[in-house]
Structure formats: C-alpha cells, structure tokens
Amino acid sequence: MSVPFAAKRLGKELNKISSSLPPGIELVSADNFEEWLLDIKVLDNNPLYQNQTYRLKFRFSPSYPIEPPEVVFIQLPDRPIPIHPHIYSNGIICLDLLGQQGWSPVQNVESVCMSLQSMLTGNSKNERPPGDEEFVRANTMRPKDIQFYYHDNDV
Amino acid sequence: MDTDDDFMSNVSSEDDILPDDSENDMSGDEDFGFDDEPDAHIDSQKDDGYKKKAAYDISFKVYQPSDVQKQQDELINEVNMILDISKEEAAILLRHFRWNKERLIEDYMDKPSQVLDAAGLATTSAGPPRMQVVPGFVCDICCEDEPGLQTFALKCGHRYCVDCYRHYLSQKIRGEGEAARIQCPSEGCNVIIDARSLDILVTPELTARYHELLHRTYVEDKETLKWCPAPDCENAIECAVKKKDLDKVVPTVSCLCGHRFCFGCILNDHQPAPCELVKKWLKKCADDSETANWISANTKECPKCNSTIEKNGGCNHMTCRKCKHEFCWMCMGLWSEHGTSWYNCNRFEEKSGTEARDAQAKSRVSLERYLHYYNRYANHEQSARLDKDIYHKTEKKMVQLQKESGMSWIEVQYLNSASQALQTCRQTLMWTYAFAFYLARNNLTEIFEDNQKDLEMAVEALSEMFEKPIAELADSKLKVEIMDKTSYCNKRRVILLDDTAQNLAEGRWTFNTELLGSGANGGPSTRR
C-alpha cells in the first residue's frame, strides 16, 4: 500500500462533504487525516437543544474505517456539551456504533454525525449518564479504551 | 518449580488426621459429563472409591493442548454426521451454541432454518465462497472503483474489495482477538465468517492466529474449562465449580506446570478467602494504598534505640543489631511476650463503647481495624516474597551444607521442603487476614483465630530456624527440628483450610459483605 489506508478513504469522504452535507451538519476543519472538527445542530425544536450548536472532534487511526474513529464533544465558550443520558459531561459519548463491536467500516463521518443528531433529537431526558461525576473525575483513558456497557441502545 | 507436587503429596499424607468429609467430595469421575444441568451441584456426586480429600480440595482435570483439540474435533465430527452438514458449518453451529451439542441437535431438529439464521449461516446462498471481479463495482469501505478489483462476499451478498476485507479481518483477529464470531463488515449483518472463507482471504500467518483463537474459544465458551494463567502454559483445567457456587467453595486447582490458581477468579491461590472477598479486599487495598504505603515500607525504627532496621528475611522476630533489642516486626511489641501470647498479634480487639459512639472516632476505629488486618496481610505477602528469595538462596545453602556436614543431596532436601512450606503457609496466612477483615463475629470466629494463631506461630518458628547460619544447620538435631516443624506447619495449614472450607460450604460464617458479586450494571468500566 502506497497511500495509507485511512488517507485514501478520508480523501474521498472529504471530497464529498466539502461539497454537500445534510442540514445541521457543518465541517469546521479538516487539515489532515488525523483530526477533523464538525459542528452539529438539532433541527427540530427539542427544548433541550434548541438554538445550540455542538462541536464534535473526530480522531482517525491509520486503519480507519476498519477501526472506528474516536468521537467526542468538545467544550468552547459558545459550544456546550449536550445534556444526554449517554453523553458524559467531559464530552465522552457512550454509543455502541462507536465501539469496536458496534462499528461497521461502511459507516463514515457523515453517518456518525447523523446518528448523533438523531440521538439528541430523540432524547427527552434532561440528565447525564449515571455515575457521570465519578467517571469524569476518575477517567484518564482514551474513549476507545473504555469498555462501555451500553445501557439501552434505543435512547 | 515443581514445588507444588511435592507439597501436595505432603498434604495428602496428612489426610488420615482429617475428619471424614466425603460429603463435600467431588469425586473425579473419569468422564466429567460436560453437563450443562444448571444444578449439577458439588455434593451430588457419588463416591466411587476415590481417596477421601480435605474439605477444601476440589476435583479437577488438566488437559494438554492436544486433548483440547481432540475434544473439539470429536464434537464437530459427531454433529457433522448426525445433522448431515459440513464440518465448517458444524463448527460454527457448535460455537454458536457454546459447544452444547445436545441443545444444538435438539434445536436444529426442531427448526433448522432459524438455527442456521441465528448462527449466521443464512441459507440464501450465493454459491461457495470465492474471490470475484464484478464490473462496475464500487467498494463501500474504501470507495475504490478501479476496474478489475478483486472482491469478496459472504452468503449474504455484501460485497467489498479483497483489500478491505483483509484489513477488516486482520483488525478483528490481531487487534481484537476475535475469531469465532467475526461478522460481515456490513452494518447490522450478522453473517459469520467461516474458516474456509477466511483461508481464501488472509495470509497463512493470520490464518494460524485465527485457528489458534478458534481453538481458544472452545475453552473460553465452556464454564467448566479454563486456561491455566501461567505464562507460556497451554494447558486447560476442567472443574465443575460454577460461578454461583463461589460463596460455598474456594476452588483452588493446580496445573501440571505447577501453577496453583483459583478456578473461580484465576488469581493465585487465595484459600481460605472466597473470590468475592478477595476482589473487594484487593480493591480496598488499592484504594487505600496511600494510607497503607507507610505500613508496607521495608524499614522500621527500633522501638528502643530508634536506629533504622531493614527487614531482610521472612521472620517477624527482629533483633536490633545495635542494641540487641528483640521485638515483633508486626506489632513492634516485645518478642519475649509473643512466646506465650502471640494472640495479641493476630486478633484485633473490637473497640466498643463510648469511643465508637462518636462518628469521628468510629471512622478512626474502622481505619484502625482495616490497618490492623492490612498490616498483617501485607506483612505475610512481603515475607512470602522474601521467603521466595530465600528459596533461591536455599540451593546455595544446600550445596554449602553438603560440604560442611557430608550430607548427600537427598539428605539436604529437607531445606527445600521447609522453604516450600514457608511460602505456601504465608500465602494462606495472608488471605486469612483478608478473610478475617470481612468476618462478622460469631461462635466460630474464635476457633478460626486460634487456628490462624497456631499456623502463624509455627510459620514464624520455622522461618527463624530456616535463617540460621550454615554452621548451625549442620547440626543433625536442628535438621530433625526443621523437618518436624515443616510437617507441623503443613498440618496446621490443612487444619485451618479444612475448617474454614467446611464452614463455608455449610454457610456457617457470617460476613459483613455479600459473597456473590452483582452482575454488570450500567455505566462505563475499564477494560480488562
């Protein structure tokens, strides 16, 4: 292989999303094939997320998309961490499709953003995951090294 | 080290002094039956003339890699014949049913297509697996659309380029250690990659790893089988003790390689403490390591002259080099008082009354209580480690002793036995303190503490003799004493373990914590 596996695929993805992305998803930066930033918005009027924009950070390993990307919400003055029973207050997301078991290499950056959008849209609980405080205080691991027990995958 | 075999034969030779307890004896049936009966319980086994064992002994069998392979092959062949399906399919079905042949055959006879479906052997066949060039093909993984691209699809028809397939498989096999349940890369498709398709796709090197992992799943899938955790050991152990039995028994097994471990939790032998207590204790020790650090430190000051003393042997009897003060390493008390009242050093007197009423005092008492047990636990752990060093020095000692006394190699073996007894007994003692920490007082705890005290005294005495200089060891009187003390230590250990195991099996201990772990609940947890 001359071109690294991830670069080939990410190049194609970038081509596509630079020209068009579904509503509520915006590319912020993609300067290399290691880390991309995207903004997402919830389109309906779910009061929990209305008028808010959230920043997502994607990190890709050289064997993306065979391996899932690492996806977290990051906090900025105008970019809070969305309240959700599967999103920890440090931005770590507990979602099975981002884990090795639930990930399929057919997924891509766009489909992940859309899944997160719909995960927010469908939520009505104004709460963090159980044990959030403790987890956020104690966690020093990369998201990919955390073994989540997916509470219930339909939230 | 072949220490355990020797030690175990020592133990067996003491069997005649034990109370007859055939009731709890799982007799080692030759064909273990692989029963998946949920209630095949420990005491339902018949006594078929096997030697009576102590209450803490459990039956188990050691299998070498070829045995494990043979068992799998036999099951695959049987299913292959009975159900008239290929060996690849039989293997996938057996793995899907976690090697429960009976249930597989029953279910398959009942509703074959559902069984095949659930196991990922979907019947909508698109012909046998092969690589193919498909005109106009675009790979959904790498987005490659180059003409002439080699592609591959499983029975489900989800087609990807061979390069992507290879990456995917190598990630699953090498990166995630998966083999038996690798699914089609398509999202939500549960078709499973079979060995034949895999052989077409990947390099021989990866195929070897794949088959090795497949081989491992056989053991991992069966509750009655576990790998020996010793590094480089490839044996598997079969034992009928199940998870739900772990509040009644501490299933220590020993592999042919000499490693002794707990079949319940894979940690090193931790009798007499039940697995759940061990788990809680280790977690507690890790959490409290800061408070505990000072205790496990290797140096202490002499209580009389304050000179720093480093503990360099396993014995608790310390003599200050400077002032000759003799004291106990554990409690720093006078050693002379320990001869008759070692008692003060193994039992923590529960504080009561006025002090405990005050919440602050209470938490101090509870910390003190913990430190009391931790101190003794850590002391034996450390001594066991030091005794291990001594064991390595023992060989040297044995050579020297041969020269000085004219004894033969066989005649100096008693030092070896003593060193082994020291290690095993310290290991047991160490866990008696974790056990005691969670033990609520009842009419049995005193007997336990007496047993603990007896073993501890015997071990300290042996440890002290063992550390004597060569010149003294050459005295044949000391040799007899050491041999006697070694056998006495082993005997005391058997008595302690037997008593605790019997009471555990009969549910007579009360603990201030639960003995069966609660299952996985929500929230993140650290992997491995």
Ligand SMILES: [Zn+2]
């Ligand atoms: Zn491809």
Ligand SMILES: [Zn+2]
């Ligand atoms: Zn498929």
Ligand SMILES: [Zn+2]
């Ligand atoms: Zn072994």
Ligand SMILES: [Zn+2]
């Ligand atoms: Zn255990």
Ligand SMILES: [Zn+2]
């Ligand atoms: Zn001194």
Ligand SMILES: [Zn+2]
């Ligand atoms: Zn003492």
